[in-house]
Amino acid sequence: MMTTYPTTAAVSVRDLRKAYNGTAAVDGVDLDISTGEIFALLGPNGAGKTTTVEILEGYRRRDGGTVEVLGTDPGRANQAWRSRIGIVLQSTGGHDDLTVAEVINHFALYYPDARQPDEVIAAVGLDDKRKTRVRHLSGGQRRRLDVALGILGRPELLFLDEPTTGFDPEARREFWTLISSLAHDGTTIVLTTHYLDEAEHLANRVAVIVGGRIVALDTPASLGGRDRDHAIVRWHGADGRHEVTTAEPTRVVNELTTTFDGEIPGLTITRPTLEDVYLRLIGDSTTTHQTMTEQP
Amino acid sequence: MSTPSTLPARTDGSAGTSARRPNALRIGLARAALELKVFFRESAAVVFVFLLPIVLLGVFALVFGGDDTLFDERTAGIDFATYFTPGMAAAGIMMVSFQTLAVGIAAERDDRTLKRLRGTPMPPMAYFIGKIGMVLAAAALQLIALLVVAVVAFGVSLPTEPAKWATFAWVFLLGTAAGTVLGIAYSSVPKSAKSAEALVVGPLLVLLFISGVFFVFSDLPEWLQTIGAVFPVKWLAQGMRSAFLPDEFETVEVSGSWEHGPTILILGAWIVLGLIFALRTFRWKRRDDG
Known part of the structure; x- marks a missing residue:
């Protein structure tokens, strides 16, 4: 799918810095997220993902750099700005004694142009839980309620911090469809996730953050030179398994078709998965980071 | 659970700014x-x-009640239920305002309800209006229930003079206001929802004991009376007695007076102090949350 973005940036970050007790959590991050884009932020725990996102959401103050979210500095956000964004926090509780419908109907009052509460409940798949108290929802159902509250105000920009934790595979697929449809209607989405298949499925671009810095930023297909990496061709020959690592898998397969009559037994061609690339990126960066700190 | 995971697009195509x-x-x-x-x-x-x-009033009336009366050597005498009704009103106001808010807000901070609210366009003042409205309504309902039980079950007679009800009104408002701002301020003390209950209910219970809510205040040792007189509950209870008891009982008070002037001053001072602390300490996030 080829997508073209308007030139306006939903998020623009330059040299963002934030330290806790003298330790840098975010150490010079630059980001540009276009309107209508689904942007995923990946990184190990403690890499600075949540700090970065919460600065963009207006929850935390930055120490340095410039940040513009929907044309406004989130450090000086007002209610009008908050009505244009949607936030799904990493973990939220509360409202245990209210029903799903009561919570959604109430939060709808906060927004100048809220979606129909019933439509939102249906969209996150809580239709049959409308009259259930939040206390009695499963973890995954609570997460759907969080998502419902995030999209209730028709946000132009939606932040999702590990949104599908606790979802079963089917619920995750449904969630992906929902997010894609929101993006299709022009909502910009900033997503942090631990699930690389989720980033690969949803995101137009992926940034990997390690030690407070962005170490790679590209489309999921090209991240870390993944598209240029050598492919591995495997098949079963008469004398057992064969494996060839090659920059030209097509040529290898062409040659094999002349050797075999018809189907090539057990043929697979694989490129490194996003997970392979990701683990390599965070492994490299951690090593580099350690080396750097050892030589002051 | 199969679902249609789509939302209808914006119907009017506008950004909804108007x-x-x-x-x-x-x-x-x-x-x-x-x-x-x-x-x-x-x-x-x-x-x-x-x-x-309400339950405590019933227990006191049944356990200590009977034919005994209080202060009959100095006054016409009064039964336990009548004497303790104003004290229970004061205790109820503190529980509904101070305890409910201190425990409730600490829990809402801990489970990140407050953080979520802060991320919406809800005006922050609306949160406090909601808390104040809830406290006023619950406290009023509780007082009505308490007075109905006192009158119907224990034969307590309520004052008929408008001046007494006017006293009740300002004592109720000042006491509720003090309990509310102090509850909001105190909600920052517990670090978690789990510890909130103990950290709030424990001190409040001690305070109720030394404020003459469960005992006749003048029966307390003098040094406990002095400590009790620093805090607002003693003044709230005394104010409630001045509203609900006949004026001849004014002589039974420690100072021999209802002390309306000091009551207004001390409750007012606690309201100002609580407000300052509430404004300075209120956080939408947990302490460990950046």
Whole structure:
């Protein structure tokens, strides 16, 4: 799918810095997220993902750099700005004694142009839980309620911090469809996730953050030179398994078709998965980071 | 659970900027209604906050009641139920305002309800309007229930003079205001929802004991009276007695007076102090949350 973005940036970050007790959590991050884009932020725990996102959401103050979210500095956000964004926090509780419908109907009052509460409940798949108290929802159902509250105000920009934790595979697929449809209607989405298949499925671009810095930023297909990496061709020959690592898998397969009559037994061609690339990126960066700190 | 995971697109194509702007008072009142609903759905709140003063009045009246009367050597005498009704009113006000808010807000901070609210366009003032509205409504309902039980079950007679009810009104408002701002301020003390209950209910119970709510205040040792007189509950209870008891009981007070002037001053000082602390300490996030 080829997508073209308007030139306006939903998020623009330059040299963002934030330290806790003298330790840098975010150490010079630059980001540009276009309107209508689904942007995923990946990184190990403690890499600075949540700090970065919460600065963009207006929850935390930055120490340095410039940040513009929907044309406004989130450090000086007002209610009008908050009505244009949607936030799904990493973990939220509360409202245990209210029903799903009561919570959604109430939060709808906060927004100048809220979606129909019933439509939102249906969209996150809580239709049959409308009259259930939040206390009695499963973890995954609570997460759907969080998502419902995030999209209730028709946000132009939606932040999702590990949104599908606790979802079963089917619920995750449904969630992906929902997010894609929101993006299709022009909502910009900033997503942090631990699930690389989720980033690969949803995101137009992926940034990997390690030690407070962005170490790679590209489309999921090209991240870390993944598209240029050598492919591995495997098949079963008469004398057992064969494996060839090659920059030209097509040529290898062409040659094999002349050797075999018809189907090539057990043929697979694989490129490194996003997970392979990701683990390599965070492994490299951690090593580099350690080396750097050892030589002051 | 199969679902249609799509949402209809914006129908009018506008950005909705011209739509009605959320208003702090309107949302605050909606929050008050929601908070009241939650209050009465929580069985612990209903039993230990709403009903407790009424149950205690019943227990005192049945255990100490009978034919005995208090102060009959100095006055016409009064039965236990009549004497303790104002004290239970004061205890109820403190539980509904101070205890409910200190425990409730600490829990909402801990489970990140507050953080979520802060990320919406809800005007921050609406949150406080909601809390104040909830406290006023719950305290008023509790007082009505308490007075109905006192009159119907224990034959307590209520004052008929308008001046007494005017006294009741300002004592109720000052006491509720003090309990509310101090509850909001104190909610920053517990580090977690788990510790909140103990850290709030324990000190409040001690305070109620030394404020002449469960005993006749003048029966307390003098040094405890002095400590009790520093805190607002003693003055709230004394103010309630001045509203509900006949004026001949003024002589039974430690100072021999209802002390309306000092009551207004001291409750007022606690309201100002509580407000300052509440404004300076209120956080939408947990302490460990950046």
